[in-house]
Amino acid sequence: MTPSYMLSSLLHLLYPSICLGCFNEEIENTEFLCLDCLLQLPYTGFEKIQGNATEKMFWGRIEYRFICSIFYFIPGSPIQQIIHNIKYKNEKELAIFMGRLMAHRIQLLLQQHQIDFAIPMPLHKKKQYIRGYNQASLLCEGISEITQIPYNETGLKRIEHTSTQTKKSRMERWENVADVFEVTDIEMMRGKNILIIDDVITTGASTEACAQTLLSQGAGSVSICSLAFTL
């Protein structure tokens, strides 16, 4: 993140009617970016590309309907700051706003694939308690506002790491990632076309584990959409 961007971010907190990107344009209080800055965000266009880079990560790993990311995660760009703020700075309204942006991009896919509901990538209970919220749930909230597709925050949970796991080597823990989700409401998942919503996809390991868990518990299909994709 650039110092000037940190400054504009701070100023946006003090003066919410100023664009978070350029700190020039006046905007509505409920918006975060002016039209120019919105258009300059690093959109991937993946939602229109079959075999896009996010999708390729999951080839041969899971069965899916569609997979895409909306933005490239570019270090130093406003998108990095936005993600930082929604994860660690309690900027819940910003997360919902980004969810709305995602919704406009994937609306057609949701219809085509008859998505029944979205599931936010669950956080560890402890992490969510400390943070006070799950940013992926807030993305879902924004998506739901625009598309009317409901979301389910309780049907899937992360299983807590046991103390023995923390003693394992990094590589062993990495392998353990594959087994950290649990469906709490199997009836609700049965036969449903489910969309997993994540903030950033980096290796895809957790998202894959999440999808596998849903499929093994009777989900009809899974699709995945993340706010950002790490190059």
Ligand SMILES: [Zn+2]
């Ligand atoms: Zn702007």
